[in-house]
Amino acid sequence: MAQNPAALDPHVKPILVQGGASLHKITDDISKITESQTPLKWYIAIGISSSIALILFAMLGWLVWMGIGVWGNNQPVAWAWDITNFVFWIGIGHAGTLISAILFLFRQKWRTSINRAAEAMTLFAVACAGIYPLFHTGRPWRAAYWLLPLPNPYLAMWPNFRSPLVWDVFAVSTYLTVSALFWYVGLIPDLATLRDRAKGVRQMIFGAASLGWRGSARMWNNYEKAYLILAALSTPLVLSVHSIVSFDFATSVLPGWHTTIFPPYFVAGAIFSGFAMVITLMVIARWALNLQYLITIRHLENMNKVILATGTIVGYAYATEFFIAWYSGNPYERFVFINRAFGPFAWAYWAMVTCNVVTPQFFWSKRLRTNVPFMFVLSIFVNIGMWFERFVIIATSLHRDFMPSAWGYFRPTPVDMLTFFGTFGLFVTLFLAFCRFLPVIAVSEIKGMMANEAMHEAMHGQPVNAPAVPEVLEGGRH
């Protein structure tokens, strides 16, 4: 690790950090993204994505007007793409909280450069996810009202707290709220920074948004406490959310759904897909915003390691499912898995296995792990694979269950496809807006980390054991 020149003579010059990245440079670089003239490519991008998002709203309107029949859902496959997409997006959402909360608790300093964007991604993913449970009833106005425990003077009826769907409502809304708070709390000091650099209306806006943050020691004191507690709360929360989502299936009687392995398996899968999506976005973002020296190869590599690990866990879960199905001796259970692998939906199953279990194995090789174009492609494969995992679990279990007489098949309609396509439009639109108007990297956190390390040396002259600073700065040399 590199020597810190500041340590040589702390009293002469202001602390400089390596790679010429001073605190001011970092503030400047990140703030400039929001301050500089909006680039044309951004307009083009958001133009495309928002028009795709419009397709989503058109499709939802059509759905509400006509009924669920415009989708391919049927008896017995009463849930299909709707819930598949719901679980898919929720899963994506998990990486953000994981990075910002769990890695924070584990003092994984490398998280700092990516947590802000990852959290934003979480919010937008959960927003996309939320659409599906609400609209898959065909009459959202009812679902919205009756699934919440609101007193109703006319009916005197309440939700049924035995139903995993009600658990979902609580889990997802809690998750959305807490993630949003966590994200905003993290933003406050940076908003203040922007405020203090801005003029006129911008200044007013950021002034209001930062709530008059002054960054005084007493504030920081409470602030750090709050952040720590939020991290501590989000960690079990993020685990609980996907566990509860998995309860939708695990608590049913349906062979292929009724499995105790689901909670851990779903959480692993969620992290898996989440990190893949973070990679996808970060690879683009760091290139588009020239932040290679902040979001370094090391960051990406670490995430790829996580992908490798969780991917393998997921693969292990697939194997276990089969073993248990065979071992249980339950004919219905056995059939479901034989049917998954060799039935009418076998293509989906093998697509899933290929994308989720086989492709991540490439990451054993450091060369591939650190190869940006490769990881980009692979991360997309993983996302496809994880979508198929949800589809396989939902559709193939439903289409052939206990009574052979009630077996069916599922074919998506154009509306199914366009609706799903549209959610990507919404997601990207929101993310582009975020990149444009808010600091994509937690400025004060990075500065704090760098400076405190440097200062630590400066004052006590001891070598710093935490590798954080050089890690962050490594990019500077690239």
Place this chain on the structure above:
Amino acid sequence: MALIFPKSTDQILRLGALAAGLVVIGGAAMGLYVTWPDNLKTGYTPVQPVPYSHKLHAGELGMDCYYCHYTVTKSSYAAVPQTEVCMNCHVRVKPQSPRLEKIRDSYATGKPVEWVKVHKLADFVYFNHQAHVTVGVSCVSCHGRIDQMVEVKQVKPLNMAWCLDCHRNPAPNIRPVEQVTNLAWQPDRDPAEIGRELITAKGINPPQNCSGCHR
């Protein structure tokens, strides 16, 4: 750096927030009050084609409800009587009254009189008069003192929660069957007590499950 917000901002904001809070709470309260079943659903008093006065017939003349609404003990509907029934008396009583014009026409032409429905339930609710009247639930429990109304008016909300109140605790509304149409019934002791006795005697047990009313 120049100040962004003047000194007074925070004061104003706090007061503003306070005011907003009060408005929201007040609005919510008002909205709840207005939409509350007892206020929203009651008081409906449409004008009937024929100025028939229950006050006169049921109250002053003391006609029994069963005389006209003779189906209540046999059927789910409390049928509005056929014109015939009116004419039973009105061939002799006030045969020329202009207010009975429509009745006479209907009797002559066979065209029904278009009475306006006052007490409406959603069509997925299967209320059954027979079931209630025959166990001693009085007309007054749901329709109020009809015998004091010149124009019939809805006085009870008739919403599900309201139905449930009685289905959960029927005692106050159960009376001897022969007293069902006696809207002015005043027992010498606590009616609920009498209700309880009847309930045990007849084994009355109103359904609280959904299919009791929704089919």
Place this chain on the structure above:
Amino acid sequence: MLPFFKSNTPVNPVYGVVGLFDRPEDLLRAGEELHHKRGYTKLDAYSPFPIHGIDDAIGVPKSILGYIVFCAGLFGFANAVLMVWYTGAVDYPLVIGGKPLFAWEFSIPVVFELTVLFSSFGAVFGMFYLNGLPRFYHPTMNFSRFGEHTDDKYLLVVESTDPRFDVEELQAVMSELGAATTEVVEA
């Protein structure tokens, strides 16, 4: 009186003295000097990021946020249990799937989620409360170079309400300990 409703109208036209430092360790030294050696109590230090050790340096007490969060969490927990039990077993008892009207087993998810939700409300709004946010006007904002401290500068503020408040001494000490500039800000 809640800090939220604390009046802005100053008792004393002078709010305090602000010194601007370029380096965190200077700030630390100045803070220690004023607080520990000279016994100033009403000081505060503004920095772009939380500086390790500043709390001891200028005597910032330990945050009580934890207790607030605990209470909030407890509140959420109690509410959730009450809600599940009341709606299911008291207000409209319905036999559903042969399951009891209330049971811990199926209450756990909702109870857990609400506990977490209320706890995090406690954490965030508690922090706002303790920091007196939102607060859009603050006297230090009158400091001519206010705002640089959210980039790479550091401020040390001593309030005029401090019993040992003495403008000359403060300015002298700060400049001597490396303050780039010091200034008296009015309330």
Place this chain on the structure above:
Amino acid sequence: MIQITKKLTGKKYWRSLDQFYQTSEFQTWVNREFPSAGQDMLDEPSRRNVLKVMAASFGLAGLTACRRPVEHILPNSKGIEDLIPGRPNYYNTAMPLGGASMGLMVEVNDGRPTKIEGNPNHPWSLGRARAYHQASILQMYDPDRGLAFKESGNNSDWAKFEAWSGSVQGQLGDGSGLRILSEYLHSPSLSAVRKHALTRFPKAQWIEYNAVQTNETALPAIARVAFDKAAVVVALDSDFLGLDSSTVLPVKEYVKGRMVGDADETVMSRLYTVESQFSVTGAAADHRFRSRSSDIGGYANALLAAIQNTTSPLKVVGQTPNTDKAVAAIAKDLIANKGKSVVVCGPRQPGGVHAVVHQINQALGNVGPVVTYLNRTSEQQTSQVDAIKTLAGDMAAGRVNTLVILSYNPAYSAPADLDFVANLKKVANVIYLAPEEDETAALAKWQIPAAHYLESWADSQAPDGTATIHQPTIQPLYGGKTAAELVATLTGFKDKKAYDIVRNYWLPILKDEKGWRKALHDGMVPNTTSTAAATPNFAAWASAPTPAGSGMEVVFVPSWSTYDGRFNNNAWLQEVPDPITKVTWDNAALVSKATASKLGVQMNDVISIERNGRKVEAAVFVQPGQADDSITVALGYGRTRVGRVGEGTGFNAYAVRTTDVFGFGTGFTVSKVAGKSYPLVQTQDYDSQTEPQLVSFQPKATRPVLREGTLAEYKHEPNFAQEMVETPPLRSLYGEYDYSRGNQWAMAIDLNSCIGCNACTVACQAENNIPVVGKTEVARGREMHWIRIDRYYTGNAEDPQAVTAPIPCMQCENAPCENVCPVAATVHSPEGLNDMVYNRCVGTRYCSNNCPFKVRRFNFLAWHHDTKESQKMQWNPDVTVRMRGVMEKCTYCVQRIQEAKIDAKAKGKRWMVDGDVTPACAQTCPSDAIVFGNVNDLNSRVAKMKLSPRNYAMLAELNIKPRTTYLAKLRNPNPELEVRS
């Protein structure tokens, strides 16, 4: 002719999404949203009810909290005798079909007939009804039936016709140019009119013709078989449980003989069938042998020979490896049961075969104890085919100037070689009593709307002559006339009004008004049942059986949905699947696997069936158990002039059905039509094309959802059914609820009785306002039937056995569906019902996912949006009409339970016993398979059945505690023949 081009437009009538993607379709939909004809004929009170029901769906739309618009109450001006608003009235009447009259009881709500049940007093109904009878009510309300009086295409009226018929009297002269074509005559009053007509016009001729031949119409005498008295039944190409009789009695009697006594004492009849197509009788059989219909004669002779120990003039041709062994074994069995066995053969078979069968029965001494012969009510001396052949000849020769058509649509259903369409054009005056604007009506000079049997005064006789007077339950919706009225007017009969004709015929017989009223009330005229008749002379009707022609054979059978085509526009029947193939909305060419590969075709390919230049193209359906080299095609599809429902459904088999191959025949050239395919739609085995083995064959060992065993197994181990699945002691995480007190509703279904006849499905549809979704949506798997009939094959794919079972909601005590509903829209009632609350449902469909039986149905679209006003009149006012986005399912007919309880309560009674409540399915079940009652009443039938060792609960291992349980099926195979399974 089939139209391949319009693929899934089978049901243009109901909304399908194509209608929104294609503007033209959309237009037609819009037009249909504002129907004209429908509303105009609504009389005031029924319009009110219609509005009421429509309001229900609005109410469900969540508008309940708003003030609804002003509603009016319109009491009758004058009281109506025994009409209590909100109370249904019941009238006894009868429905004539296939030459037999079935006594029915019609429920009438506020002047609208809404539901049909069997008449318990009627000997051929015994309180049960078949799907046709159940659905006939929809026929009456069919808006497409809305037809008018027409004279050569111009609107006209009855008065004009009366005037016209007066004017042609002279022209008719002695009636040498007058022909009257009716169906098999079993209406006494019409016969009286006939007698008058033939005296008034001595040279006139009255011809009887039914496109579909039944036991009643096919032969000089009707064989009345008491199946309950037969220990051994041999059915040669006979579907006596299915479509060979339109009455319920044979089923009832057969089932009676099927299961007598318990355990060791159990006695059971044995049924052998030899048939070409897989009929429901074949499914019920203990031994089923495949054979072309053409070879049945061989079988009959072989049997006769074996019984008389002579050698058969014809060799046996069959497709079971051990055919001869089989014949020997059957013969042995028959001889062992002399006097208590019977051999029957289907009406499709020539008279000669019937003669042989008669000889067998005589030889066995079954004639008398088991078989008796009944006189035909018709006086037609020749067979119907000969009769209509003669008629066609006369028409062709121009000997006919006036033809009165009272029978069903001959232009469509007459044998193809008679060129009826061409010949009709040669007749100056064609007077057609039109049930709808059909093919024949297009060619008629006079189109006279026919009154539906529910609208009119008439009468009809059961096969044994038991007469029923039809009383109208509603004014004719289209001013229809009865056959008697029409002929009476044309021939100057003394009475002209239907009422007078019927009443004046019967009053003398019934003595007085009292007798008349009693006959109406009972739905039967006393002492009209005829006694046994002399053995008929079969040979007179057909030559002795000749050696069967070789080559591909085609067999024409009636359709379970459209019968002979008359129900083609009936949505309920169109959507109810064929009991064996499970195909809906179409007919198909059923071929065996071997034949399919021989023809080089597979499912949904199109083949052309050709004979003497006549040709039809049909979609192929590969049917397990079908005889090789035999193609079964159902009649009654491919109509060219029909309402919106029937349009574009199936293909017209009449096109190749000629007089010489009327029932079946060979000499057809069958070839694949290259590049053409036609998607058939099934309600079961959706993708059987992909994996027939996996899907349609129940892996018996691993999936014992339907359980069956042999009588021997049962005697040896009565509990075999329960022991098929090893159920560990089931414990719930929580305590169980106590259902030991009060009324507890439950159902028991005896698989041993169920013949899979669809009656329950249609009855349920009628009772519960269940929508029809159409071919497109069925293809997507969205049919709405609350009680479906499962059909499983066992054994090998070439020659399997089949078992059928009705599957309603099982009303599980620990219902998985209830737990997962987020809004408590499906909860449990104290009486053990799994309540479904439509107005609470938000439509997550989670309950359906968690239902192990998949009996829940979801309103994916607003199915009822284009239900016509007239059809809304049929709706049951006691059942909510569900809007889109709402889940629904079998409720055990909770509306009936509640009504019954309220009535009982008014009488101070709370304990319900058998007979107090009967759901629609149990009420109509012709085979008594479905039994419902209060299981806490130990005297109830259901409680007794649940004590049977055969009783088992499907998927009990899930600890869901279904209230509906099943009694395992038993077969009684002949030990001498190998048992297939």
